[in-house]
Amino acid sequence: MGKSKSKSKRKPIPLVRPLKSRKLARTITTQFHVLTHARSSLPPSATAELKEIDDKLEELGGRKSYQEASQLNTSVFSTSKWVVGRLGAMGILEGKVLEETSTKKPKKLKRRPISVLEVGCINTQLQDASRKPGVRMNVRSIDLRSTSSQVEVADFNALPIEEEEERYDAIVCSMVINCVPTAVSRGEMLTRLRRFTKVGGVVFLMLPLMCVNRSKYLDKPGFTGMLEDLKFEVREVKETPKILFYTLIKKEGDVFIKPQWRKVKERKGGGGKKYTGNEFAVCFEEAAVEGGGEVKKGTNNEGG
Ligand SMILES: C[S@@+](CC[C@H](N)C(=O)[O-])C[C@H]1O[C@@H](n2cnc3c(N)ncnc32)[C@H](O)[C@@H]1O
Numbered sequence: 448m449g450k451s452k453s454k455s456k457r458k459p460i461p462l463v464r465p466l467k468s469r470k471l472a473r474t475i476t477t478q479f480h481v482l483t484h485a486r487s488s489l490p491p492s493a494t495a496e497l498k499e500i501d502d503k504l505e506e507l508g509g510r511k512s513y514q515e516a517s518q519l520n521t522s523v524f525s526t527s528k529w530v531v532g533r534l535g536a537m538g539i540l541e542g543k544v545l546e547e548t549s550t551k552k553p554k555k556l557k558r559r560p561i562s563v564l565e566v567g568c569i570n571t572q573l574q575d576a577s578r579k580p581g582v583r584m585n586v587r588s589i590d591l592r593s594t595s596s597q598v599e600v601a602d603f604n605a606l607p608i609e610e611e612e613e614r615y616d617a618i619v620c621s622m623v624i625n626c627v628p629t630a631v632s633r634g635e636m637l638t639r640l641r642r643f644t645k646v647g648g649v650v651f652l653m654l655p656l657m658c659v660n661r662s663k664y665l666d667k668p669g670f671t672g673m674l675e676d677l678k679f680e681v682r683e684v685k686e687t688p689k690i691l692f693y694t695l696i697k698k699e700g701d702v703f704i705k706p707q708w709r710k711v712k713e714r715k716g717g718g719g720k721k722y723t724g725n726e727f728a729v730c731f732e733e734a735a736v737e738g739g740g741e742v743k744k745g746t747n748n749e750g751g
Contacts, residue, residue, distance in 0.1 A: 472516035479504070479513040480626060484726070487628035510592045514569045517622070524687065526621040527572035530651050533683075533694055534561070534584070534617065537649065542583035543616060560585050561616040564643065566603045567623035571595050584617075604635050611643045618644055621653040622690075630664075630711045630730035637729065641677045641697060650679065650695040656686060658727035663713050665728055667691070673729060678702050704731045 466472055486500045507513070534540040542558030560583040565573050568588035574597045577586045589601040603620075604627070618640055627633045640650045652674075659667045671681055671693075679695035686692070711728045 466512075466515050466519050469519055472519040475507060475512060475516035476520060478507055479510075479516075482507070483626070484628045487632075514590075514592060514594055518569050521569075521622065524690070525572060526619070526651075526653060527570070527576060529692070530573065530617075530619050530621075531576045531582075533649075533651065539616065540582055540584065558583060562614060563587070563617045563619065564615045565589070566618065566620045567591075567626070568598045569594055571597050573619065603639065604632055606639070606643075608639070608642065611639075613643070613645045615644055616648045617651070618648075619651045621651065622655065624652070625654050625658050625727060630728040631732045633727075633729045634708075634731040637673065637677060638731065640695075641679065641702070644697045646697055646699045648697050649682075650693075650697070652693040652695060654691055654727075656689055656691045657725050659691065661725040662727040663725070664711055666714060669714070670729070672705070673708055673731075676702065676704050676708065 466475075482500050482504050486497065486504075489496050489500075491497075508515075531540065539561050542560050545557040545559055563573070563577070563584050563586045565586060565588040568590045571588075574586050574588060576582060577584045588598045589603060589606075590598050591600065591602055593600045603623070620636070620640060624633050624636055627636055640652065644650055659665055659670045671684070674681055674693065674695055678698045678700055680698050681693060682696050683694035684691070685694075708729065708731050711730050
């Protein structure tokens with residue numbers, strides 16, 4: 448009798464257990480990247496190979512499982528908390544001052560809410576922060592797959608440029624560029640981060656440190672140089688043992704991309720043991736960067 452009572456009190460075992468191991472989570476995200484990146488290098492005619500990859504992705508649990516693994520991977524550090532802290536330090540969390548020259552006390556100044564775009568959103572932390580008293584920001588969150596009613600399904604690299612041009616005071620792009628499958632689409636993403644931000648606006652860009660310190664193609668000074676070529680002021684670079692955080696301010700003016708960033712080339716020592724662990728590369732294709740007429744070839748002295 449006593450036995451059956453304790454049995455009935457036992458919690459039911461879920462069919463799909465929530466992911467708890469960070470090691471397993473890292474394996475899932477790495478596998479997902481390897482498969483999606485391999486998939487993007489195949490032509491549509493390679494039906495057998497594409498099917499094989501799709502089956503493997505399904506076995507892994509697809510984007511849902513990938514997002515759950517990412518949630519666990521990033522749970523130790525709240526990117527949103529850090530972003531909110533930076534916006535607060537910049538004095539724009541309570542909105543942007545409309546009359547810059549006013550002599551009124553800071554609290555009395557007229558402000559408009561800031562517009563924020565969160566790219567690749569797997570939690571509602573930033574949305575939640577926007578509803579806190581005193582905070583004046585309108586957050587739009589997008590992802591290829593939505594995990595909440597507050598997240599819109601949209602591909603950042605497919606948003607209509609004319610509608611998005613200089614629309615946001617801040618864009619948060621945390622751990623997304625490393626998921627984008629090709630060097631050209633990463634170049635496209637960086638170009639769009641610039642285009643969609645207002646002049647003087649801020650881009651918070653985060654990526655795994657290994658993308659720039661273990662890659663065959665790119666090192667940190669090179670990646671930072673690309674961001675500077677895109678006419679971003681690199682306001683702050685923060686590094687944890689695993690993640691690189693950039694705070695970038697959009698400067699006014701034409702963009703000159705150096706010719707070296709228009710093709711993917713192994714860096715010196717790239718064939719060596721040290722740099723074989725990562726394939727991260729960024730490439731600015733003529734068509735992609737010159738779409739808006741604002742990015743020019745680096746053929747003059749400024750561009751090198
Ligand atoms: C590694 S998770 C990072 C999530 C979150 N930003 C963070 O820092 O914890 C990457 C997310 O970006 C999304 N993503 C990848 N490419 C995207 C794109 N082109 N447009 C929108 N979201 C994208 C993925 O679906 C995934 O949910």
